[in-house]
Amino acid sequence: MNAPVIYLDNNATTMVAPEVIEAMLPFLKDRWGNPSSIHRFGGSVRRSIEHARERVAALIGALPEEVIFTSCGSESDNMALKGFFAIHGQQTRIITSTVEHPAVRNTARFLKEKGASLFELEVDGEGMLDADQFDELPIDEHTMVSLMWANNETGVLFPIEEIAEKVKNRGGTMHTDAVQAAGKIAINMKTTPVDMLAISGHKLHAPKGIGVLFLRKGFNIEPLIHGGHQEDGLRAGTENVPYCVGLGVACELAFTGRGEEEGRVRQLRDKLENALLASCGGAKLNGHKEWRLPNTANVSFENIEGEAILLHLDENGIAASSGSACTTGSLEPSHVMRAMGIPYTFAHSSTRFSLSRYTTEPEIDKVIEVMPGIVETLRSISPFVERG
Ligand code: PLP
Secondary structure: OOOOOEEOEOOOOOOOOHHHHHHHHHHHHOOOOOOOOOOHHHHHHHHHHHHHHHHHHHHHOOOHHHEEEEOOHHHHHHHHHHHHHHHHHHHOEEEEEOOOOHHHHHHHHHHHHOOOEEEEEOOOOOOOOOHHHHHOOOOOOOEEEEEEOEOOOOOEEOOHHHHHHHHHHOOOEEEEEOOOOEOOEOOOOOOOOOOEEEEEHHHOOOOOOOEEEEEOOOOOOOOOOOOOOOHHHOOOOOOOHHHHHHHHHHHHHHHHHHHHHHHHHHHHHHHHHHHHHHHOOOEEEOOOOOOEOOOEEEEEEOOOOHHHHHHHHHHOOEEOEEOEEEEOOEEEEOHHHHHOOOOHHHHOOOEEEEOOOOOOHHHHHHHHHHHHHHHHHHHHOOOOOOOO
16 A cells, blocks of 8 residues: 555654765675675675664764664663673662553563662653652662653653753663654754663664664673674664665654754644644544643543544545554553643544654645544443433
């Protein structure tokens, strides 16, 4: 099936930018040398990887040698948590939140089974975390705080700079899952004292199958994959050259285009959100209104099933996402909606619209046009609504 006409599911994955594909092709066709080879056919490929590394580093204000290429965001998160646990063993204490992506949540829970202690901090009704509690929490040299920079469902931004400052002052380690944040908001490793940070290529217009772990210079973890000397001995395996190059270009595009994300994309998002809240009865915003990614709107429509909304949107050529996951045949609100304490009648209709720099105003206008009718139709047949 061809791509849907109106794609508003960019927090799930993004279109690969044409410039990225263009840059990757030579490395699939002619320049297929092994970057570890001594000969020039391989050596020139090595230089392209190093150039890509510089471009990734520039996006997050890191040093090139602090950028480790991985296969995805999940691998980067696993590498951070398991790599820390491999050194600290049973003394490991992991502090995370109840709204993390499974890449962190399930890894932390796995490490708990292996003997780590685990604290999952609660968020408030707007999905926000209180930074002040990090003055009181038990934090020492065996503690790793792992918190997402931006939430994938609501776009809510945790105050990572402030929390990292507190964690480091108290001798702990700070990891952040920046998979949704990278490329959408400014991230600067020069001024934010995190030790490790995860990025995923397919969330910022590079292909699926490439990620990065930022590992601060001098900070030590055990590798997840042992073998050759690649990536400074921290991630063995011959590099995925075309994808590394593609990610480099994607990061450069994100770096130069971030103003647009902050400006035009935010305006379109706000236009969509305001219109839905005004024109669809029983609509409510999920997540903090200000502390949010510029591209994400998560809106609930009381007493309607999210899946039904998505199907109707799909029929209109619009791709969005819902906050419910189909578990054992029943539509349960996501762990994020539950953690925020969103009432059931709203939580199971949570609908996420996530925009990108390719989103146009006529596309947003089309969603604004069709949504009230969809909501009205579904509410008229909703089993949750009492009718007189
Ligand atoms: N972390 C967050 C916040 C995400 O949204 C995702 C993907 O949706 C991941 C981690 C996992 O990234 P990947 O799909 O590259 O493994």
